[in-house]
Amino acid sequence: ASESGIVGGKIAKPHSRPYMVSLQHRGYHVCGGMLIREDFVLTSAHCLKNAYPLTVVLGAHDLTKEEKKSRQEIQVVHHHRHPLHGQYSQLTYDIMLLQLKTKAKLNRYVKVTGLPKKDGSTPANIKCSVAGWGKTNSNNNQGSGVLMEVAVTVEDVSECKKVWQKYFDKKQMMCTRTTGGKGFCQGDSGGPLICNNKAQGIVAFNYLERCDDSRYPHVFMKIPFFMPWIKEVLHGYGANMSLNKQE
Numbered sequence: 001a002s003e004s005g006i007v008g009g010k011i012a013k014p015h016s017r018p019y020m021v022s023l024q025h026r027g028y029h030v031c032g033g034m035l036i037r038e039d040f041v042l043t044s045a046h047c048l049k050n051a052y053p054l055t056v057v058l059g060a061h062d063l064t065k066e067e068k069k070s071r072q073e074i075q076v077v078h079h080h081r082h083p084l085h086g087q088y089s090q091l092t093y094d095i096m097l098l099q100l101k102t103k104a105k106l107n108r109y110v111k112v113t114g115l116p117k118k119d120g121s122t123p124a125n126i127k128c129s130v131a132g133w134g135k136t137n138s139n140n141n142q143g144s145g146v147l148m149e150v151a152v153t154v155e156d157v158s159e160c161k162k163v164w165q166k167y168f169d170k171k172q173m174m175c176t177r178t179t180g181g182k183g184f185c186q187g188d189s190g191g192p193l194i195c196n197n198k199a200q201g202i203v204a205f206n207y208l209e210r211c212d213d214s215r216y217p218h219v220f221m222k223i224p225f226f227m228p229w230i231k232e233v234l235h236g237y238g239a240n241m242s243l244n245k246q247e
Helices: 157-167 223-235
Strands: 020-025 028-037 040-043 055-058 072-081 096-100 127-133 148-153 174-176 192-195 198-206 216-223
Touching: 020 040, 028 198, 028 223, 040 198, 040 223, 096 223, 127 198, 157 174, 157 216, 174 192, 174 198, 216 223
Parallel strands: none
Antiparallel strands: 020 028, 020 055, 028 040, 040 096, 055 072, 072 096, 127 148, 127 192, 174 216, 192 198, 198 216
């Protein structure tokens, strides 16, 4: 299993996913993420590995351009990794909240994403999408300069468990089918799995160096399971700002 570009996808319409974040270290893209409040980004805990400190880049589409009109770069003041991450394994509780130094200015290029209610599960066969600036195939060392997206289908939990066995914890993970070699790749970690306009998952891991191997479903942290923890962290930092409750 590995940290996780988008494989089998297409170029996203510029700024059609205004909640998408490029997490960068010294000017290089390392992970994806999502803006969930003006001052908080949700991503994977393992994105901090070898990449501290992180800078949050909002309103981006093509990372090779300056995009002065749309882009905002904000420093991170606190990295809130889930307290249980790394305690049992590097694959579980792989979730982190980044607190921003200044609030993002919300506009047509930068928006927050809706989050699910707790305890919900996304049923198998639901169509979702995942986006990122990561590698577009396993052999290519370069990430994609532009935001890519791909449509994926939620896999049955029993199938995820059958393939991933001890690595798959069904209470905190969900997975998608890799049929036709579609899914995420290295550099997409921390990005959202969007189902019915809500972020339901966070890109977690897939089969090492073989992003398009259709035998191995791609695994995501299940956001509903983590909602109590997310709310607790957010509540400690400005409870008067409500989470985006769009339906």
